Amino acid sequence: MIRVFRCEDTLTGILTGVYDAWDSRLGHQNVRLSSVAVEDLELFCEYTDVEPDVEKAGKVFRTVKRRMGEEAALMIAYASACPHDGKADAIYRMIVIGLHLPDGREICHMLTRPEVNLIFELRKKAWHIAHRYMGFVRFRELENGVLFSEIEAEADILAMIAPHFADRMPGENWALLDRNRQKAAVHPAGKNWFILEDVDEAKLSLPGLSREESYFQELWRRFHRAVGIRERENKALQQAFLPLKFRNVMTEFQEMSTPLKR
């Protein structure tokens, strides 16, 4: 009989699952981790629901850091941001292997192990997505001076990009809303950023745009158009780098709302 530990699809959820699965002493070959929301129940499996627990997760994370190194910890944290059915179990296996190595740090290079390889790939993917959003996020200035932006990210990267913007604009009030997850990263000027869960976009009543906002958006659109070289026009290449799915929330691909003078 295999015991499946069903955990929440977050880093905390998965690491709590690792803790509970290990703690169950059923033997690594007899347990499996899953972070899939609705899973077809399988025969010959027992299911245990894991309640996310910051303390247990923290213990696991610190152990990973200490015994397997900063790099492995980052790999796991980033990988958990990507949607993938097998990631929770792969994280578990990777930690099991890592903690049994004489030097846990070696784990990051053990790409011949499929679990490690998966986590490696997911980490790359998450980083890639986060990196793109660092560029593609478009803030707009609201009446009250707050910079606001929506994203529609395919991975849970808010916590990966928020530190970047917090460092970049320490003196600004800004907020980033992930429409796909009803979560927002919020940064009050001069303070630390935090994540706000369960944000209902429909219920948000945002102030209107600042006086200069439309003008700047139009400046940017004109700039964007002007820098393209007609003789080299290449929409296919543009699209390869900047797929359509990102353009929903990018100013330069939206029509001018109201033409404005400053």
Next chain:
Amino acid sequence: MGYRIGQEMDLMQKLEILADAAKYDVACTSSGVDRKNTGSGTGNCMAAGICHSFSSDGRCISLLKILFTNECIFDCRYCINRRSNDVPRASFTPQEVCDLTMGFYRRNYIEGLFLSSGIFQSPDVTMDLLYQTLYKLRREYNFQGYIHVKAIPGADPEIVERTGYLADRMSVNLELPTAEGLRVLAPQKQRSRMLAPIRQVQMRRQENRQELTLYRHAPKFVPAGQSTQMIIGASGESDFQILKVAEHMYRKYEMKRVFYSAFVRVNDDSLLPALPGGPPLLREHRLYQADWLLRYYGFHTEELLSEERPDFNVLLDPKCDWALRHLEYFPVEVMKADYQTLLRVPGIGVRSAQRIVKTRRLGTLDYGVLKKIGVVLKRAVFFITCGGRQMYPVRLEEDYILRNLLDGKEKLPAGTAPACMQLSLFDDPRFSV
């Protein structure tokens, strides 16, 4: 002579004119410095650089790339802003450049500013305007994002130096690969005059490195280094000449990047080539590939090209081309070969070579793992063995490999492959569009 424009010109119009005028400069990277925000002010820098958008020609937009002014006293034949052209002229004020930069940066449109300029009145006046703009942006607005600025050849070295303390990257474009090309197409420019500020910045950077080892907080001078640009296909230089110049700039002037810009015929001038097939994009692409080989793969120009073979093969990337002419190096055994040898295998890049070296210490490689590591087996398969085995039987013969490589079709960036590519197998390889 273009018409002069009054002060009241709208910022929107100015931006359109001066962004349009700056677009032929291809450098738009924001890479090379890692800088955290000081805790007040706006901005930081990320060493890897960040692309914020892509223009309709598929190029990355990372910086607000503008000319300060296109009211230029020079008359370079290849340039849209040459004095004798009748085009709308405009000039920013330092204040306007600051407003645009800050407004764009806060909205996350850009990583920073790329400020170039036509020669307004004199090199000194122009350089001073650039300096004033940067000073305002850095000191009054406390802007800590990326700044790339032009050093104007012929300007007072003292202003160039002051400007360098405010910028992350400086550049002087060589424009044409040879002094001869310059004489014909840009008579007011001289190679020696261009090299002077490049050398100055290089020397100052060396001293600055010393200072920084002594005093960690010494002000940084051009921390992201220098770059330059050459126009490809406006004058008659061969790829061999161009690449030699590039190599020289890397080795002798510690250039961080050399950019290649396929010539776009914006002016109707009898001394410029006609280019019926459009800008030579494939040639530009081959030069970038070769440039990569110089910088990261330990190749020298002479290994890739020679007086007798002065231009790249259009059908094959420079590395495959080299490998086919040096079959004596192959096959390479991936479980044993050292890093440098791995790098020379077509289909193995810097990343995959590094990963091979690390991964094989901890386990045995097979072709499945190589694929996961990022090796392009389609190409590598002819040149490697893994644990003594070939992936499938292949012959180490030039014709055989060439045929298979060409069947496999190289993945060129969309748009660079000319239509004639499919049928030109037996054409003159000294292809020029």
